[in-house]
Amino acid sequence: MRTLRRAWRPAYAKVALLVLLAIALLAVFGGWLAPHDPLAQNPRNMLRGPGPGHLLGTDYLGRDVLSRLLEGSGRSVAGAVEAVAAAMAVGVPAGLASLWMGRVGEWIAQRAVDALMTLPFTVFAIAVVGALGNGMHQAMLALGVLYAPLFFRMTRAAALSLRHAPYVESAELFGASVGRVLRIHIWSKVLPTVIVTAAHALATCLLVVSSLTFLGVGVQPPAATWGGMLATDLGFLTQQIWAPVFPAALIVITAGALNVLADAVRDAGADELLPGGAPDPAAGAPAATDSPDTTKERADAALPVV
């Protein structure tokens, strides 16, 4: 919590949060704010430029672009959130649990994660969609499974040094259960890492959701998403060269704000994330240096998933 309070202090973090708040409002209320029915077609009025009736113009079926952008915000953001939530649900508990699995268990968990990381993302997503049907939730599930290794490794790397810290070992010697050790001594220190990872992953997932829609996977027309609108706009560049700017701008702004916020949390928690800094005063001194295992896993965790 201290880290989050510190993250709020820089002006750029405040701006990023405000932007994200605005995006969140758009995601929730975008459909209500839409001036027209986002699905209402008017082929006689297609590919019109911005004007009084349609502030951002109309698309290839005469639908109001502004209304589709607003109404599609929730779907676009929800998709990214769903994917990251799925990744966290799989990766974080597994990453923490792997520390108590014993040598064999750890080895198996890490090789399973290695195997997942080798899967080409687009092919995997299309395969999952082919097996489970083409829909938003199926595509997000595929995305979540592929992002789970990122959370597994980041969580594990952050927790690995804490696992053998004297104050954790002391707590265990005093009879604290695994659950209590995790909750009291480890989770609070791992949380900032998870938040930074989630923010970065959200930004990436937003782009990936867009690219999946671009490939016809996930959200299906006529439902609007930022990525879907971007994809179809590119087919009419000769008529509306400016059209892709609107959905692209929303994607860039959201992803940028998430990245800035993640940086702010990272900077604010830099000391705490390092085992040598900001110890829990009640728990004694942590280990002074990383073990070779910890250093390697943190480096591995930073590898891109996609």
Next chain:
Amino acid sequence: MLGLALGAGGSLLLAACGGVATTGAGGGGETLRWGWDLPSTWDPVFSSKGWDVHLLSLVYSGLTQLDPKGAAEPALASSWRYSPDGRRLTFTLRRGLRFSDGTPVNAEAVRKSLERGKNHPKSLIASQLTSIDTVRAPDPHTVVLELTEADYQLPALLAGKTGMVVSPAAFGADEARLATRPVGHGPFRLVSYTQNSMASLRRDPGYWNAEHIAVERFEAFPKPDETTALAALQSGRLNVAQIPFSQVKAAREAGFRVQLIPSMVVRVLDVNTAMKPFDDPAVLKALKYAVDRQALLDSEQFGHGEVDHQPFPPGYTGFDPALGAVYRHDPERARALLRKAGYHDGVGVTITTTQPQGAPEQLQAQLNRVGFRARIEVIPEARASQVVYVQHSRALYLDQFAGRESPVQAMQVLFGAEGLMNPSRRTTPELDAAVAAVRRTPLESPRYPEVLRAATAVAVRTMPNVFLYTVPRALARTSSVSPIPSLPVVQRFEGVTAG
């Protein structure tokens, strides 16, 4: 000579572009770089896509080919004649021709090639050759087809993929190799081929019509993406490309020559009447009246092409003007039909497509307006043939019919009991009789147009396919390329120069 006669309206097939440059010299030209779909295989017997015929015709010839009006004209055969009862067709071959492997193109080779297409267990053209009983080669320059019944469509039928002659030495030695190394007698020879990437061809000076082939090198690439078609021309990567209709105006403004070549291609909905909800004739009828073809044409093709309720384009012999707008857009009638059939809460239907944007979205809105509850299902293009044509597991598929050299062949594909685009595999005795009558009628008979149109009318009224609009071939070319011949089915390149 027999041929596929066109009515007076057939002039439309010639109307779109100017004259075609010809050269008597042949060869020596620059490279023609064409953006088109590369073939599913280079073996015509196993080709599964209608579009393959364009590239296959670069390396293969048939006994006949189609002229710009769609009538059969000589190719490997210099002439042909029917016996009086129409059950024997005799072709006389040109002399001195050779396949690209050096073996002679003679009657024995033609016999073996036709028999392979007819009898190979995996042949995809066998169903087109059922009227051929036996093939004989009484001398090296004569091929005789003994027919099971009078079939005057064969000269036109053999002008396409069905009649492409493959070297027997090639399929006798290593049949599988033909998929990537075609051995035929065509205007070009394949020099190198990288699947899904590029086919490089060189002019064959031994081709029977070589004096009209002007380009020395021909390179075929996959059809460029909609967003990059013009860029591909501007960069010089291609000098002829199929472009989307949305870019016709921009291409002209950018200085490219654009030809809208009338073709036999018709956009169509394949309807499976063995599946719900189209097992109910009222629902099928409501579907036909619910579709606003003009709105689809205007937004999908920017008005290029024509609304069409029939399997043939207006102006073609088989097009029946008397049918008129038989399923004119009538949402009230469609709504009433559904209500009368008891669907007061609407009827669910899935529109299957490989490309969800545009026409499927518009179609969905049109159907929902009259009481359907339509949803769009997207399937990968690579799976579409299997899912729709082989498994017949989709009730409504937004498709495109590429046309065929013979109208009877077209009807077999669309409506026949084994027709690829007849997913329910149901037909009617009335239609079977009408198609048989077409087959039995000589093409030069004054009754032929009437008989063919009668079959068209029966098909349109009794079969479930919902025809939408014609799709011209939009080809953009750089100024260095001379006009492309306006041919309705197979795109050939006689007389075309590049550079």
